[in-house]
Amino acid sequence: DQQVKQNSPSLSVQEGRISILNCDYTNSMFDYFLWYKKYPAEGPTFLISISSIKDKNEDGRFTVFLNKSAKHLSLHIVPSQPGDSAVYFCAASGVRTSGTYKYIFGTGTRLKVLA
Amino acid sequence: DAGITQSPRYKITETGRQVTLMCHQTWSHSYMFWYRQDLGHGLRLIYYSAAADITDKGEVPDGYVVSRSKTENFPLTLESATRSQTSVYFCASRSTDTQYFGPGTRLTVL
Numbered sequence: 384d385q386q387v388k389q390n391s392p393s394l395s396v397q398e399g400r401i402s403i404l405n406c407d408y409t410n411s412m413f414d415y416f417l418w419y420k421k422y423p424a425e426g427p428t429f430l431i432s433i434s435s436i437k438d439k440n441e442d443g444r445f446t447v448f449l450n451k452s453a454k455h456l457s458l459h460i461v462p463s464q465p466g467d468s469a470v471y472f473c474a475a476s477g478v479r480t481s482g483t484y485k486y487i488f489g490t491g492t493r494l495k496v497l498a
Numbered sequence: 499d500a501g502i503t504q505s506p507r508y509k510i511t512e513t514g515r516q517v518t519l520m521c522h523q524t525w526s527h528s529y530m531f532w533y534r535q536d537l538g539h540g541l542r543l544i545y546y547s548a549a550a551d552i553t554d555k556g557e558v559p560d561g562y563v564v565s566r567s568k569t570e571n572f573p574l575t576l577e578s579a580t581r582s583q584t585s586v587y588f589c590a591s592r593s594t595d596t597q598y599f600g601p602g603t604r605l606t607v608l
Contacts, residue, residue: 389540425602426502426588426590426599427588428599485531485546486543486597488542489540490539491540
Protein backbone atom coordinates (compact mmCIF):
# COMPACT_ATOMS: atom_id res chain seq x y z
CA ASP A 384 0.00 0.00 0.00
CA GLN A 385 1.66 3.18 -1.23
CA GLN A 386 1.15 5.77 1.49
CA VAL A 387 2.92 8.53 -0.44
CA LYS A 388 2.18 8.82 -4.14
CA GLN A 389 3.73 10.83 -6.91
CA ASN A 390 1.50 10.05 -9.83
CA SER A 391 3.53 11.84 -12.48
CA PRO A 392 6.72 9.92 -13.24
CA SER A 393 8.02 12.73 -15.42
CA LEU A 394 7.49 16.39 -16.23
CA SER A 395 8.99 18.69 -18.86
CA VAL A 396 8.95 22.45 -18.46
CA GLN A 397 10.40 25.31 -20.45
CA GLU A 398 13.17 27.33 -18.80
CA GLY A 399 11.78 30.37 -16.97
CA ARG A 400 8.32 28.85 -16.51
CA ILE A 401 6.82 27.37 -13.36
CA SER A 402 7.33 23.71 -12.47
CA ILE A 403 4.66 22.13 -10.29
CA LEU A 404 5.34 18.73 -8.77
CA ASN A 405 2.55 16.97 -6.92
CA CYS A 406 2.39 14.48 -4.09
CA ASP A 407 -0.56 12.78 -2.39
CA TYR A 408 -0.59 10.89 0.88
CA THR A 409 -3.08 8.63 2.55
CA ASN A 410 -2.03 8.53 6.22
CA SER A 411 -3.66 11.30 8.25
CA MET A 412 -1.01 10.78 10.96
CA PHE A 413 1.68 12.32 8.76
CA ASP A 414 2.60 15.73 10.10
CA TYR A 415 5.88 16.62 8.43
CA PHE A 416 6.65 16.62 4.74
CA LEU A 417 9.82 17.10 2.77
CA TRP A 418 11.03 17.36 -0.79
CA TYR A 419 14.35 15.91 -1.87
CA LYS A 420 16.16 16.44 -5.13
CA LYS A 421 18.34 13.77 -6.70
CA TYR A 422 20.87 14.03 -9.49
CA PRO A 423 22.16 10.90 -11.24
CA ALA A 424 24.88 9.01 -9.35
CA GLU A 425 24.36 11.14 -6.24
CA GLY A 426 22.37 10.75 -3.05
CA PRO A 427 19.14 12.70 -2.54
CA THR A 428 19.62 16.17 -1.07
CA PHE A 429 17.14 17.98 1.12
CA LEU A 430 15.30 20.80 -0.62
CA ILE A 431 12.44 22.11 1.49
CA SER A 432 10.04 20.96 4.18
CA ILE A 433 6.71 21.87 5.71
CA SER A 434 5.03 21.08 8.98
CA SER A 435 1.33 20.28 9.13
CA ILE A 436 0.70 23.45 11.15
CA LYS A 437 1.49 25.47 8.04
CA ASP A 438 0.01 25.51 4.56
CA LYS A 439 2.92 27.16 2.76
CA ASN A 440 6.67 27.37 3.08
CA GLU A 441 8.92 29.32 0.79
CA ASP A 442 12.67 29.22 0.18
CA GLY A 443 13.90 31.28 -2.71
CA ARG A 444 12.55 29.86 -5.94
CA PHE A 445 10.99 26.89 -4.15
CA THR A 446 7.60 26.91 -2.45
CA VAL A 447 5.80 23.96 -0.93
CA PHE A 448 2.04 24.06 -0.44
CA LEU A 449 0.17 21.70 1.88
CA ASN A 450 -3.57 20.99 1.64
CA LYS A 451 -4.33 18.82 4.64
CA SER A 452 -7.98 18.27 3.83
CA ALA A 453 -7.03 16.90 0.41
CA LYS A 454 -3.92 15.14 1.74
CA HIS A 455 -1.97 16.80 -1.03
CA LEU A 456 1.22 18.78 -1.28
CA SER A 457 2.92 20.42 -4.17
CA LEU A 458 6.32 21.88 -4.93
CA HIS A 459 6.48 25.00 -7.08
CA ILE A 460 9.72 26.06 -8.72
CA VAL A 461 9.69 29.57 -10.16
CA PRO A 462 11.43 30.31 -12.43
CA SER A 463 12.60 26.89 -13.54
CA GLN A 464 16.24 26.58 -14.55
CA PRO A 465 18.08 23.84 -16.48
CA GLY A 466 20.00 22.98 -13.29
CA ASP A 467 16.69 22.02 -11.69
CA SER A 468 16.52 18.97 -13.96
CA ALA A 469 16.58 16.06 -11.51
CA VAL A 470 14.35 13.51 -9.83
CA TYR A 471 12.25 14.96 -7.01
CA PHE A 472 11.07 12.79 -4.13
CA CYS A 473 8.32 13.69 -1.75
CA ALA A 474 8.57 12.24 1.78
CA ALA A 475 6.32 12.18 4.83
CA SER A 476 6.65 11.29 8.47
CA GLY A 477 4.52 11.27 11.60
CA VAL A 478 7.24 12.10 14.10
CA ARG A 479 5.14 14.43 16.22
CA THR A 480 1.98 12.34 16.23
CA SER A 481 3.30 8.81 16.34
CA GLY A 482 6.86 9.27 17.47
CA THR A 483 8.25 7.49 14.47
CA TYR A 484 11.34 8.87 12.82
CA LYS A 485 10.75 6.92 9.64
CA TYR A 486 10.14 8.73 6.41
CA ILE A 487 7.94 7.26 3.71
CA PHE A 488 9.06 8.29 0.24
CA GLY A 489 7.14 8.60 -2.98
CA THR A 490 8.32 7.04 -6.22
CA GLY A 491 9.76 10.29 -7.56
CA THR A 492 9.07 12.65 -10.47
CA ARG A 493 11.74 13.28 -13.09
CA LEU A 494 11.78 16.96 -13.97
CA LYS A 495 13.37 18.10 -17.17
CA VAL A 496 13.79 21.83 -17.72
CA LEU A 497 14.24 22.64 -21.38
CA ALA A 498 16.55 25.49 -22.35
CA ASP B 499 35.65 15.25 5.34
CA ALA B 500 32.50 15.90 7.29
CA GLY B 501 29.35 14.18 6.17
CA ILE B 502 28.19 10.73 5.28
CA THR B 503 30.18 8.31 3.16
CA GLN B 504 29.42 4.91 1.67
CA SER B 505 31.74 2.21 0.43
CA PRO B 506 32.12 0.68 -1.99
CA ARG B 507 30.44 2.92 -4.54
CA TYR B 508 30.03 0.05 -6.99
CA LYS B 509 29.95 -3.68 -6.34
CA ILE B 510 29.33 -6.70 -8.51
CA THR B 511 28.81 -10.02 -6.78
CA GLU B 512 27.34 -13.43 -7.45
CA THR B 513 24.19 -15.06 -6.17
CA GLY B 514 24.71 -16.65 -2.77
CA ARG B 515 27.68 -14.54 -1.73
CA GLN B 516 27.75 -12.42 1.41
CA VAL B 517 28.18 -8.71 0.82
CA THR B 518 28.62 -5.87 3.30
CA LEU B 519 27.95 -2.26 2.43
CA MET B 520 29.56 0.29 4.69
CA CYS B 521 28.20 3.59 5.91
CA HIS B 522 30.03 6.16 8.01
CA GLN B 523 28.88 9.56 9.29
CA THR B 524 30.93 12.23 11.04
CA TRP B 525 28.10 14.20 12.65
CA SER B 526 27.29 11.82 15.54
CA HIS B 527 23.64 11.75 14.50
CA SER B 528 21.64 9.28 16.56
CA TYR B 529 19.43 8.02 13.74
CA MET B 530 20.75 6.19 10.71
CA PHE B 531 18.88 4.53 7.86
CA TRP B 532 19.35 2.20 4.91
CA TYR B 533 17.23 2.57 1.78
CA ARG B 534 17.16 0.88 -1.56
CA GLN B 535 16.11 2.68 -4.72
CA ASP B 536 14.43 0.74 -7.49
CA LEU B 537 12.61 1.93 -10.58
CA GLY B 538 8.91 2.29 -9.86
CA HIS B 539 9.38 1.98 -6.11
CA GLY B 540 11.23 5.11 -5.11
CA LEU B 541 13.19 4.87 -1.89
CA ARG B 542 12.21 2.02 0.41
CA LEU B 543 13.45 1.72 3.97
CA ILE B 544 15.33 -1.49 4.75
CA TYR B 545 16.47 -0.94 8.34
CA TYR B 546 17.04 1.94 10.66
CA SER B 547 18.81 2.56 13.94
CA ALA B 548 17.91 4.99 16.70
CA ALA B 549 21.29 4.70 18.45
CA ALA B 550 24.21 2.33 18.88
CA ASP B 551 22.95 -1.21 19.48
CA ILE B 552 19.33 -0.24 18.67
CA THR B 553 18.05 -1.30 15.26
CA ASP B 554 14.63 -1.92 13.76
CA LYS B 555 13.11 -3.18 10.53
CA GLY B 556 11.78 -0.98 7.79
CA GLU B 557 9.53 -1.84 4.85
CA VAL B 558 11.77 -4.40 3.09
CA PRO B 559 14.14 -6.04 5.64
CA ASP B 560 14.13 -9.62 4.36
CA GLY B 561 17.57 -10.87 3.30
CA TYR B 562 19.42 -8.06 5.08
CA VAL B 563 21.19 -7.79 8.42
CA VAL B 564 22.43 -4.64 10.15
CA SER B 565 24.52 -3.84 13.17
CA ARG B 566 25.51 -0.66 14.92
CA SER B 567 28.26 -1.08 17.48
CA LYS B 568 29.42 2.53 17.07
CA THR B 569 27.31 5.64 16.54
CA GLU B 570 29.18 6.62 13.37
CA ASN B 571 28.98 3.31 11.51
CA PHE B 572 25.97 1.42 10.20
CA PRO B 573 26.94 -1.51 7.94
CA LEU B 574 24.37 -3.40 5.89
CA THR B 575 24.99 -7.08 5.13
CA LEU B 576 23.36 -9.22 2.50
CA GLU B 577 23.88 -12.68 3.96
CA SER B 578 23.24 -14.58 0.72
CA ALA B 579 22.80 -12.19 -2.18
CA THR B 580 19.96 -12.72 -4.65
CA ARG B 581 19.35 -11.12 -8.06
CA SER B 582 16.36 -9.26 -6.62
CA GLN B 583 18.78 -7.38 -4.37
CA THR B 584 20.37 -5.69 -7.37
CA SER B 585 19.69 -2.05 -6.57
CA VAL B 586 21.16 1.25 -5.51
CA TYR B 587 21.56 1.46 -1.75
CA PHE B 588 21.53 4.72 0.17
CA CYS B 589 22.55 5.27 3.73
CA ALA B 590 21.23 8.32 5.60
CA SER B 591 21.58 9.94 8.99
CA ARG B 592 19.21 12.33 10.64
CA SER B 593 19.52 15.65 12.42
CA THR B 594 16.28 16.97 13.99
CA ASP B 595 13.79 16.64 11.13
CA THR B 596 16.13 16.41 8.13
CA GLN B 597 17.80 13.33 6.72
CA TYR B 598 21.13 13.55 4.96
CA PHE B 599 21.98 10.91 2.41
CA GLY B 600 25.23 9.33 1.34
CA PRO B 601 26.22 9.07 -2.34
CA GLY B 602 24.92 5.54 -2.74
CA THR B 603 26.28 2.09 -3.57
CA ARG B 604 25.25 0.49 -6.84
CA LEU B 605 25.09 -3.27 -6.24
CA THR B 606 24.71 -5.79 -9.03
CA VAL B 607 24.05 -9.44 -8.19
CA LEU B 608 24.73 -11.80 -11.09
